[in-house]
Amino acid sequence: MSAEQTVEGARMPAHTKDIKPGIDWRGRALDRAPFLVACLMLALIVAIYGSLQSGVFTLDELNLDTAAAMTLMLAATGQTIVLLRGGIDLSIGGMISLGTVIAATRFTDDPSTTAFWALTILALGFLIGALNGLLISLLKLQPFLVTLATWSILNGVAMIILPTDGGSVPSWWVGFASAQLLGLTSPVWMLLALLLFWWWFRATRVGITIQASGSNEKSAFLSGVSITRVNILTYGLSGLFAAGAALFLITQTGAGSPTIGKDYILPSVAAAVIGGVSLFGGRGHLAGTLIGAFVLTLIGNLVFVLHVSSYWQPVASGIILLLSVLASSVAEKAARNRVQ
């Protein structure tokens, strides 16, 4: 029925100048349903948490929770870019481990040495990511397989550098995470910076091209996009953010760990999916991912204040993930029915 109306609509003698652009609120809400559901979940979790624990609605709590979530947020930002491209990056686990062990073995009290190695880690992250992108394009392999392989390789290298947890970083590096400006700690400022970055990135040609390549690769190619270049950049950025996550993570742990990275692989995907990023590419926003990261982090807090075994945390995370996926698939169907 509605399809015929649309066709009839196209046949109407109306021309562009006659159209009054009405806003399709319901369509927009359906498009953003997964994101809205994520917001609702976060609100619910915060409400429960706040009713069980005093002092939840304070700046201190915001500072603490953001610091706890920031490593995941950084990793998930890279993952979001890759998902938007229609891929997946498992190697971030390896990159995070490698980043922490390099930092823990190379950072010294001398700021210039430390700065040099920090930049080296970031550059390494980008290069290894770019290599992922190149391999995916050249070998025409599944991103899942290529990044699974590089994850294993990076993990191994991290083990060779530092076989067990250890090493150290200067105290001023650790102090970075609690540095304050206007009552907000640096992680909160980083969160704002991430959103600002995203607002800018998504409006650039590069950002649009990455999204377009995930939405329909063939169409993007026919429009003149170099898919190889897109892959190099996409996975390069993911590696860069993973390296950034490693540098932040050691402000929390104060030491390197050759195995810690694996804890961020699936949560980074989960945070994005909870926030409404499509696994099939082309759709999603970082705001959703960041909310998803908060949801996953606060679940941990909630489990703690409920005084139940901490093993309930992954159970709860899994249930939330399922609910999000369900919500987005229901919304997807509703939206599709509207089009037809």
Add this chain to the structure above:
Amino acid sequence: MDLVTVNGLSKRYGGIVALSEAAFSARAGEVHALLGENGAGKSTFIQILSGAVRHDGGSILVDGQDYRPANPDAAQARGIAAVFQELSLIPDLSVEQNIWFRHEPRTLLGTVNRAEMRRRTLALLERYDFPALRPEQELRRLTLAERQIVEIAKGLAKDPRILILDEATSALPAREAEWLLKLTRQLAGEGRLVIFISHRMAEVRAIADRLTIFRNGSTVAAHEAKAVSDDEIVTQMIGRHLDRLYPERMPTMTDRIALKVGNLASGSRLSGVDFSLREGEVLGVGGLQGHGQRELFQALFGATKASGTIELWGKPAAIGNPRQALTGKDGIALVPEDRRGQGLLLTKSVRENLTLSVIKRFTENGLLSRQKEAALVKEMVDFLRIKAGTPEQLAGTLSGGNQQKVIFGKMLLTQARVLLLYDPTRGVDVGTKGEIFQLMRDLAAKGYAILFHSSDMPELVHVADRVLVMRNGRIAATLEGDHISEEEILRAAMLETRAA
């Protein structure tokens, strides 16, 4: 001077020659039509021109200078833009983002200047009097016709000197198709070259200054449009080739109706089809690609939702999904279009492929009888003369022709006696083609009823007892006896389409 001159252009895909010795020349300010049957090489030709595919041999001159675009970007840089039949649009971007994709106006920050983009969009749409479009609407919310219009806008946004329109009217309703023809003339009037591909003769007649005819990957002729008749064009498109590929056609049809279809409709591509297929008959389904043949077969097989009635051997049948369609002696079996994707499991053996969907036939008391299975497999391999080392050879290692025979075997083992063959000879070598035609006639003689679609017209002409010609989702003509000829099929499929 000619704007484009093409000589000896060739392109191979593996062993298949898509283009050989194609020639073409066209001037600025003209509408130049490209004509040819499906698979004549038109698509490859424009893919090369637009930079989507690189040619193997021959030369292209644009403005007298060598032209060999490495990608669509390079083609655009030389002023060539294509409006693809297989659209190049991004579903998750808005209409205007699609139109200006990769050419967006930008701010100092490097972000897209939305206000400027909106201004340019409206100016473009107004200049060429575009039908209604909402610049901010997401593309995936649009109908096929609206998308086609966006694709046209996208091509024009590059202000090209050469615009290629590949069957751009086929997705448009009458009013918009009319608009596009007017637009095409306007563009030529602005001094651009428009290369226009359409299967609708009336459209070509209405707007083309000149036309070039392709057949089997080569250029057959180029004409001033006014100096050539429809009949000459059709004859040149088909060419003349006689060979002994086809079996003798013996009438084996009985009066018993195997399949009766009433007012079958599905989506926008299939709008009310009636016909009956008799026992012992090979009924051809022809027409130009994309006029509902695929949808007809899918609807009959139950792969898509459809309305209407279907009777099998006099009994009403509700055919909901492929599994139901498969079962039983009164059922329907299909040789699908995409052999490697839908028909065969390439990493399974010939035996497994043959028996997978009929496993019940070899089970006794819930256990699989290997002997019974082996006997049936042997029978089928012998009957179809499948050239496999052993029945355990992997299907993926067989030649195209033998793979197709395995699919035939799989279909025959279902015991269904109404067979739907969708382009069964596509990608099959000539020798096996002959065997398949013979097999079809043999099956018909045994009382099978066969519905047969081929993208290759001579096959319909030489193998089918009757031919249904489809156009715009309906049956435009039913040809019988001496009336079955390529000319008649093309005429029914192409001419008078504008009246529809």
